[in-house]
Amino acid sequence: MKVRWGPQHPVSGQWSFFLDVDADVVVGMEPDVGYTHRGIEKVAENRTYIQDVPIVERACIFDAGNFVFGYVEAVEELMGIEVPERAKFIRVIVGEMSRIASHLYWLCLMSIAVGLETMLMWPVNDRELFLDLLEMLTGIRLTYSYFIPGGVRYDLPAGFREETERRMDYFERRLKDYYKMLYLNRTFQMRTKDVGVLKQADAIRMSVVGPNLRGSGVKIDVRKDEPYAAYDQIDFTVPTESEGDTYARSLVRFHEMEQSIFIIREALKKIPSGQIRVNVSPSVPKGEVYSRVESARGELGYYIVSDGGNKPYRLKMSAPSFRSLLSLPQIMRGVPMADVPTLYMSLDLIPLDVDR
Amino acid sequence: MAAVGFLGLFLDFLFSMYFLELLLKVVVFPGLMFISLFAMVVIWFERKFLARIHLRIGPLHVGPMMGLFQPIADFLKVLGKEIIVPSNAHRTMYNLAPILVVTISGMGLAFIPFGPSPSVMSIKNWVIYYTPFNLLLILMFFTIRPLIAIGAGWASNSKFSTIGALRAAFQLLAYEVPLLISIASVIMLAGSFDLIQIVQSQSKVWFIILQPIGFLVFFVAMMAELGRRPFDLPHAEQEIVFGWPTEYTGIQFMCVMLAEYIDLCVGSLLITALFLGGWLGPAFIPPIAWFLLKSLIVTVVIIMGRGVFPRFRMDQLLDLGWTVLIPLALIQVLVVLALAQFAPWILPNVTLGG
Numbered sequence: 073m074k075v076r077w078g079p080q081h082p083v084s085g086q087w088s089f090f091l092d093v094d095a096d097v098v099v100g101m102e103p104d105v106g107y108t109h110r111g112i113e114k115v116a117e118n119r120t121y122i123q124d125v126p127i128v129e130r131a132c133i134f135d136a137g138n139f140v141f142g143y144v145e146a147v148e149e150l151m152g153i154e155v156p157e158r159a160k161f162i163r164v165i166v167g168e169m170s171r172i173a174s175h176l177y178w179l180c181l182m183s184i185a186v187g188l189e190t191m192l193m194w195p196v197n198d199r200e201l202f203l204d205l206l207e208m209l210t211g212i213r214l215t216y217s218y219f220i221p222g223g224v225r226y227d228l229p230a231g232f233r234e235e236t237e238r239r240m241d242y243f244e245r246r247l248k249d250y251y252k253m254l255y256l257n258r259t260f261q262m263r264t265k266d267v268g269v270l271k272q273a274d275a276i277r278m279s280v281v282g283p284n285l286r287g288s289g290v291k292i293d294v295r296k297d298e299p300y301a302a303y304d305q306i307d308f309t310v311p312t313e314s315e316g317d318t319y320a321r322s323l324v325r326f327h328e329m330e331q332s333i334f335i336i337r338e339a340l341k342k343i344p345s346g347q348i349r350v351n352v353s354p355s356v357p358k359g360e361v362y363s364r365v366e367s368a369r370g371e372l373g374y375y376i377v378s379d380g381g382n383k384p385y386r387l388k389m390s391a392p393s394f395r396s397l398l399s400l401p402q403i404m405r406g407v408p409m410a411d412v413p414t415l416y417m418s419l420d421l422i423p424l425d426v427d428r
Numbered sequence: 429m430a431a432v433g434f435l436g437l438f439l440d441f442l443f444s445m446y447f448l449e450l451l452l453k454v455v456v457f458p459g460l461m462f463i464s465l466f467a468m469v470v471i472w473f474e475r476k477f478l479a480r481i482h483l484r485i486g487p488l489h490v491g492p493m494m495g496l497f498q499p500i501a502d503f504l505k506v507l508g509k510e511i512i513v514p515s516n517a518h519r520t521m522y523n524l525a526p527i528l529v530v531t532i533s534g535m536g537l538a539f540i541p542f543g544p545s546p547s548v549m550s551i552k553n554w555v556i557y558y559t560p561f562n563l564l565l566i567l568m569f570f571t572i573r574p575l576i577a578i579g580a581g582w583a584s585n586s587k588f589s590t591i592g593a594l595r596a597a598f599q600l601l602a603y604e605v606p607l608l609i610s611i612a613s614v615i616m617l618a619g620s621f622d623l624i625q626i627v628q629s630q631s632k633v634w635f636i637i638l639q640p641i642g643f644l645v646f647f648v649a650m651m652a653e654l655g656r657r658p659f660d661l662p663h664a665e666q667e668i669v670f671g672w673p674t675e676y677t678g679i680q681f682m683c684v685m686l687a688e689y690i691d692l693c694v695g696s697l698l699i700t701a702l703f704l705g706g707w708l709g710p711a712f713i714p715p716i717a718w719f720l721l722k723s724l725i726v727t728v729v730i731i732m733g734r735g736v737f738p739r740f741r742m743d744q745l746l747d748l749g750w751t752v753l754i755p756l757a758l759i760q761v762l763v764v765l766a767l768a769q770f771a772p773w774i775l776p777n778v779t780l781g782g
Contacts, residue, residue, distance in 0.1 A: 075587050083666045096591075096742065185666055187657060187739030193482035259658055259738045409591070410741045413666045 075409075079107055083185055083413045086423040093409055101404040101412075103397060109427040116387040120354060121147055124384065126217045128374075131389060132425040133215050134177050137170025137206075138367035140219045145300055146363035146374040147221040150356050159223035160302040161343040165236075166206065166218060167301075167365075168332040168339075172243075173202045174368035175325050175332075178420045182322060183254060185413035186263045191254050198246050201239045208232060223349030233340050240333050247329060255319075255326065264318040268403040268415040271316055278399045281392045282370020283328060284419050287321035289314035294366040306338045318418040325420070354382045369393055369420050393425035453556045458537055467689035471499040474731050481735035509678035517675070518583040525580035526676060526683035529573060533690040536569040540697050541624050542716050543707060554716060560622040563615075566698065567608070570653060573691070574600040577662065581672035592671025596662040598742055602749035603652035603659075609757035610646040613639055613764045614702050627706030634705040642760040643703045645753050652745065654695045655688065656730050658737035659745060666739075696726035 075091040078084025086107045092100035112131050116124045128143045129136040141163060148155060155163075176195040183191030203213040208229055210216035218225055254260050270280065275288040285292060293310040295303040311327035313320035358380040364373040373390035396419045404415055441447050453459055472487065472495065479486030491497025513522055539562035542554035559565065574596045581593020614635055618626040636643045652659040663671040673684040700706055700723040707715035709722075740748070 073587065082669060183738070187660070187664065187666060188737065189478070190481055190735050193484055197483050253736075257736075257738065259740065262744055263738055263741060408741060408743065410661075410664065410667050410739075 077412065078104075083181075083417070085421075087426070089412070089416075091409070091412065096408050096410075098404050098407055098409055098412060101401045103400060105397075105423065105426050107427065108424050112428045113387050113389060117384055120382045121221055121356060121384065122354070124387070125220060126215065128387075128389070129215055129217060130424075131391065131428050132367070132369075132393070132422055134422060135170050135174040135368040136215050137166045137218070138174075138365055138372065140217065141167050141301075142363065142365040142367065142372045142374050144219045144221050145365060146361050146376050147356065149363050150359055150361045150376060150378055151221065151352055152357070153222065153350060153352055155223050156347040156350060157302070157344045158227075158346045159348045161339045162224050162228065162348065163219060164302045164306070164339045165336050165343075166209065166216075166224075168335045169202045169206055171368040172329050172332045173199050173206075175329050176202075178325060178368075178417070179250070179254075181420075182414075182417045185417040186260060188254065188257070188260065191250065194246070194250065194253070198243060201243055205232070205236055205239060208235065220349075222352040223347070225349075227348050228343075236336065236340060240337060244330075244333060247326070247333075251326065255323065261319060263411075263414060264322060264418070265315075267318045267411055268407065268418060269315070269317045270321075270399055270403055272314075274402060275316065275399065278402065279395050280370075280399050281395050282366070282368075282420075283324045284321055284396050284399070285370065286310065286312045287324045288316035292371075294364050294371050298364070300363075300365060302339065302342075303335075305342060306335050308335050308338075318414060321418050321420075355380065356382070356384075364390075367392055369422070369425065370396065389428060391425045391428060393421045393423075397421055397426055450556070453554065454538075457554055458540065458542055458556055459534075463534065463537060463686075463690050463693060466693050467686055468499045469496075470689055470692065470727060470731075472496050473728070474734075477728070477731060478735055503682060506682045507679055509681075511678045511680060512675075514585060514675050517585045521579050521583035522675075523680070525576055525583060526673075526680040526687075529576045529580070530683040530687040530690070532569050532572050532576065533687040533694070536566045536694045537690060539565045540694065540701070542719055544624065544628065544715055560620065560625075562623050563611070563621045563626070566694065567611070570691070570694075571600070571604060573687075577672045580676075584672070584675040586675050588669045588674045589672050591668045592662050592664075592674065595664070595668070595742060596672060599652060599655070599659070599661055599745065602746045603649040603753075606645050606749055606753035606757045607649035607653060609754065609761060610642045610649065611702065613642045613757070613761045614646075616761070616764050616768070623701050623706070627701055627708060630705045631708060634703065634708075636703040639703075639760050639764060641756050641763070645757045645760065646703065647699060649749075649753060650695050650699060651730060651733060652749070654691050654730065656692070657734040658740050660739060661742055661745060664739055692727060692730065693723070696723040696730060699723070699726050 073093045075093050076088055077091050078088030079086055081088075088104045088107075090102040090104060091098055110130070112127055116127050119127065125140055125143065129140045132139050176199040179195040180192045183189075183195075206216055207213045209232060210218040210226065270284065270288050272288045272290060275285050276290060280288070289312055291310055291312050294300070295308075296310050308331050311324050311331065313323050356378045358378055360375070360377040362373060362375045364371050366372070370392035371390075372392050375386070375388040375390070376384050377386040379385040400416065400419060400421070404412065407415065455461060475498070476486045476494065487495030487498035489495060490501045513519055538556040539559065540555065541558060541562065555562075577596040578593045581589040581596070584590075614626060615621060617635060617638065618629040620626060620629075655662055668674070673681060676684055697719070700719060704722050704726070706722075707719040709715070709718035713721075
């Protein structure tokens with residue numbers, strides 16, 4: 073039987089799958105992408121570099137911080153400028169808050185995929201902690217366009233450090249609750265352990281990125297391997313799990329949230345005073361650059377070609393969701409139909425990011 | 429004045445106490461109004477209670493007690509919705525199924541005695557129709573319901589409905605056998621299929637204490653029977669949209685939902701009657717109030733599952749039913765048999781083996 077999973081299915085998101093189902097077993101799966109294609113890469117060619125900042129963050133608004141992070145890092149590399157130290161630390165803080173907010177959003181989707189509504193509501197509630205902090209810092213909760221080539225737009229507001237500390241303490245307690253509620257839940261373990269195993273060799277072959285790859289036991293993190301901004305001054309660990317199943321991928325994201333808290337605390341401790349921005353010329357010298365950052369969903373690459381004007385000649389994004397999507401048909405082969413939403417959510421795919 | 433013949437018999441029946449009593453029972457207490465009130469309060473409670481677990485507020489604005497009338501508002505809204513029949517559906521079966529499912533669920537309620545009086549028709553005895561085999565009849569109506577689900581899923585001619593219907597059938601396989609075996613040990617202890625007898629034989633000690641394993645098996649199987657999380661596979665919203673009633677709209681959808689809550693009511697009344705001593709309790713409140721109070725507590729525990737459990741997968745549910753629940757239920761039967769044979773003084777009112 074052919075089942076069309078989406079785009080009006082409760083958990084499909086803005087795309088659909090063509091599932092080939094034999095009784096209860098999925099024998100084939102084909103993702104049908106393109107529902108949210110907005111031509112972001114083409115739009116970016118027609119706008120100046122500073123105007124492109126709000127455009128690229130709309131590729132994945134759940135993780136807006138890291139998406140702009142990658143873009144400004146690439147543009148700065150093309151310009152050959154060094155941003156002030158303080159701006160680097162502020163960028164790290166915003167990037168990690170964006171990562172936590174994105175992982176919390178994933179956590180609620182994952183929980184609803186296995187049918188646990190409580191853990192749908194709790195992370196959404198606690199995501200507000202970070203959205204409020206980002207609003208305090210940038211004025212906007214979600215699409216904040218806070219990074220610009222040359223630095224960041226505003227300095228840390230008064231009381232930001234104390235407020236962040238307070239919320240981090242609370243959030244750490246909440247993470248323990250999450251662990252008890254979801255990860256130690258026998259039923260959740262039954263539903264996720266040994267389900268959708270992505271072997272290490274397959275994961276590498278299919279160029280899976282981010283927490284999905286680390287869940288298969290590959291220790292790769294751009295923040296560690298090729299440190300950008302202030303990540304080289306912070307000694308954090310990269311959590312990995314070797315099983316490669318849905319539970320391992322979930323656990324990696326959980327531990328990443330703990331590491332993000334650690335990074336934010338360290339960054340707030342080590343942040344120097346000084347400038348937050350250097351002035352840059354609107355035109356970018358001729359050349360091309362490939363720059364990558366670690367977004368919440370994994371490695372995010374920007375390839376920018378400049379012809380010397382104030383608009384990019386070509387902007388190409390290597391989006392993490394698209395790269396992880398390639399492994400979805402592989403892990404969905406031969407599973408019962410009840411596991412389809414679990415597997416889909418376990419890879420943390422966002423259709424916006426796939427289509428761009 | 430007096431009419432003769434069939435009409436006379438009919439008029440006599442119409443103005444007899446018997447008919448008025450029946451009418452009162454069907455319309456008011458164990459019947460329609462009670463079940464509507466039960467559904468309203470339970471839906472309200474479920475939403476508020478889960479909202480507290482979720483750190484939300486839940487319904488707030490309609491009626492007193494923070495949104496008590498929200499279910500009524502929802503009902504009125506759904507009442508105004510258009511009834512849509514899919515173009516290639518089997519119209520007769522499709523339209524019949526919601527009526528059947530709510531009727532058959534309600535039929536189970538007609539046989540539950542709400543009080544101790546065993547007389548056939550008395551206003552003190554709140555049962556619509558009394559028969560000594562009422563437990564068997566209630567179980568029969570429980571078992572018929574998935575068949576209607578299968579019919580409705582097939583008649584809808586939609587993929588998700590069909591999958592949901594098949595899941596309802598699978599679920600029947602998983603829970604029906606342990607449910608019946610765990611009831612067998614209760615029947616052996618009480619020596620009767622009559623719920624009144626079963627409750628009266630718990631007058632010294634409740635059956636939950638005499639057979640805790642049987643109670644657990646029955647409770648889990650009943651949760652699967654009612655389709656409450658973690659066993660709400662026939663409806664699994666994230667997987668198959670809404671299962672077999674996916675295509676229903678408006679009042680037909682409301683019938684399906686009402687049937688779910690009637691089943692919840694009958695299920696918790698059964699758990700209370702079989703294991704928790706039914707209407708037995710200290711005399712400061714009437715027996716019927718004890719019965720309703722206990723079953724409301726059971727309902728709350730059943731609802732609680734939605735706050736803490738993810739959903740099982742079908743193979744895991746079948747695994748649970750056949751490799752855990754059935755052996756446990758059989759062990760309980762053996763324990764009861766052994767006790768009756770070797771230590772009959774433990775068991776009150778045992779009729780087993782003479």
